Structure formats: structure tokens, C-alpha cells
Amino acid sequence: MAGVLLVVSVRLPTDSPVPAGPRKDYTALAEAPNATVLDYASVQRSWLGRTISRVAGLAIAQAVLAFLQSGRYDAILTDGEHIGIPMALLLKLKRSSVAHVTIGHRLSTPKKRGFFRRLRAHDRIDRIAVHASTQREIAIGDLDIPADKVVLVPYQVDPSFWCRQPRIEEERLIASAGLEHRDYPTLFRAAETLDAEL
Numbered sequence: 001m002a003g004v005l006l007v008v009s010v011r012l013p014t015d016s017p018v019p020a021g022p023r024k025d026y027t028a029l030a031e032a033p034n035a036t037v038l039d040y041a042s043v044q045r046s047w048l049g050r051t052i053s054r055v056a057g058l059a060i061a062q063a064v065l066a067f068l069q070s071g072r073y074d075a076i077l078t079d080g081e082h083i084g085i086p087m088a089l090l091l092k093l094k095r096s097s098v099a100h101v102t103i104g105h106r107l108s109t110p111k112k113r114g115f116f117r118r119l120r121a122h123d124r125i126d127r128i129a130v131h132a133s134t135q136r137e138i139a140i141g142d143l144d145i146p147a148d149k150v151v152l153v154p155y156q157v158d159p160s161f162w163c164r165q166p167r168i169e170e171e172r173l174i175a176s177a178g179l180e181h182r183d184y185p186t187l188f189r190a191a192e193t194l195d196a197e198l
Helices: 025-030 040-045 047-056 058-072 081-094 110-117 133-141 184-191
Strands: 004-007 035-038 075-078 099-104 127-130 150-152
Touching: 004 025, 004 058, 035 040, 035 058, 040 047, 040 058, 047 058, 058 075, 058 081, 075 081, 081 099, 081 110, 127 133, 133 150
Parallel strands: 004 035, 004 075, 075 099, 099 127, 127 150
Antiparallel strands: none
């Protein structure tokens, strides 16, 4: 097996200690045998990457660099549709057979619709992993992506980080995050009488 190219939209630490907090999935994947990572630092080390990045942005630069290396790998994993869509379009031009998997964070934005509905970027994406059932429904129903290409993968949990801790006195706090299917006005009204900060 030639291996997997992981295209991640972060700068991985090289010699610094592992940051506190839950372990990132791409750091675990990067440790696998036959895995190569193309991160932001990889773009900066490449003259072509720096040039494309200045003109078109980091995501396009990463897609181009990954595309140029695609013949060396069995599969390419892009960590978001911002890289996955341009990667797919480049693979369509070459008619490459390398497997391509991307994570679909928010496929529903208007500017992304044309890439799927008109240009059929999904023709060169073997699997799109989404974290929300709403995004899966939109991908299949609105964007005409075949159902077998869209896989719901709920967010994972790092059990080493999220474990029982000694009890400490904490502030009374309610936190809510996200954009889709949230009803913040109702939450604000419901929390008005609570002895907690929202």
C-alpha cells in the first residue's frame, strides 16, 4: 500500500509539547504507518505553495500541492470541503483514480451549492463524512449527492481527556454553541430566572 495523504487545515506542532485538551483526530491519524500530512507548514515550505496561497488562499494551495502528489498515494483525506471541493475538481480534470474522502462541515452554504449541483464535485469524492444529520439530508436531498457517498460520523470523544476529575467549585454557567436548528430567543427567555450565567 502506498499510503494516505492527510490534508489538514492547521499547522501541526513539530517539536513543541502536545497541547492540553482533547487529542485531535488528525494527530492520531498522522501517527499511522504510511500516513503523510500536508499542513499549513507544508505550504510555507513550498515555493509553489506560498505563491498559490498569496493569490488564492491556503485551502487552494493545499489542494494543488495534494493534487500534484496524488499519484504517490492510495487515498487522500481532506479535513473539510474548503479543501475537498477544489481537490475533487482537480482530480476530475486528471481523471485520477486515487480515493478521496473529505469531511463536510457545512455543505449547505449558497456558494458551495454550485460546486455540487452544477460542477458535480462529488463525482471525485468517494465519501463525504458529515457530523450532523441535517448536513447529510441537505447533501442528499438538495445537492443531489448519492446517499452512499454521504456518511454520518458523530463527533468522537477522547476518553483520556474527558474523564472524572476531582470536584472543584465552579461558576454556575450554561453554554450553548452552534448555528443550525438553534432557538436562542427561547433559550434566553427560559434562562432569565435561573441563578446561572448564560
